Amino acid sequence: MARGDEEFVEFVQACSSRLVHAAYLLTSNxxxxxxxxxxxxxxxxxxWARIRNKDAYAYARTVLVNHIIxxxxxxxxxxxxxxxxxxxxxxxxADSVAQRQxxxxxxxxxxxxxxxxxxxxxxxxxxxxEVAEELGVSLGTVKSTNSRALAKLRVTMxxxxxxxxxxxxx
Numbered sequence: 001m002a003r004g005d006e007e008f009v010e011f012v013q014a015c016s017s018r019l020v021h022a023a024y025l026l027t028s029n030x031x032x033x034x035x036x037x038x039x040x041x042x043x044x045x046x047x048w049a050r051i052r053n054k055d056a057y058a059y060a061r062t063v064l065v066n067h068i069i070x071x072x073x074x075x076x077x078x079x080x081x082x083x084x085x086x087x088x089x090x091x092x093x094a095d096s097v098a099q100r101q102x103x104x105x106x107x108x109x110x111x112x113x114x115x116x117x118x119x120x121x122x123x124x125x126x127x128x129x130e131v132a133e134e135l136g137v138s139l140g141t142v143k144s145t146n147s148r149a150l151a152k153l154r155v156t157m158x159x160x161x162x163x164x165x166x167x168x169x170x
Contacts, residue, residue, distance in 0.1 A: 026068045040064035062134045072112045114149035
């Protein structure tokens with residue numbers, strides 16, 4: 001292994017699952033999340049000599065969020081095919097799955113910037129100033145965007161009601 005590769009392997013083992021989870025919150029698609037995380041880790045490795053003694057996790061997180069936002073700006077066009085994808089089977093759903101689906105639907109209703117601010121602020125538990133720096137916006141923009149996003153997420157239906165009704169009837 002090249003110099004520093006052992007450190008990078010340890011970094012990937014420690015951080016990759018959290019990055020995949022954050023990417024999933026941003027994309028609502030497991031495959032896109034894994035691809036975005038892989039891209040972020042590859043770009044982090046390319047800069048490893050420069051960042052390994054600094055906050056490599058913050059660098060990888062920023063690369064991940066920026067990569068996903070770039071995908072929103074320039075979406076990949078999908079081509080129609082003759083075959084339909086498999087439809088997930090409907091049935092009894094556990095409460096945690098229903099609540100997760102409810103949360104993902106609520107997050108999907110946010111704009112890309114709101115989603116990025118909410119995930120970075122509340123999932124990564126970053127201070128507002130650091131979110132502003134990583135997204136390249138002002139502190140006031142982060143505060144107002146976060147406030148607006150949280151207001152959108154405050155709905156009259158409680159997630160516990162979703163699990164009791166099986167997610168039906170909104």
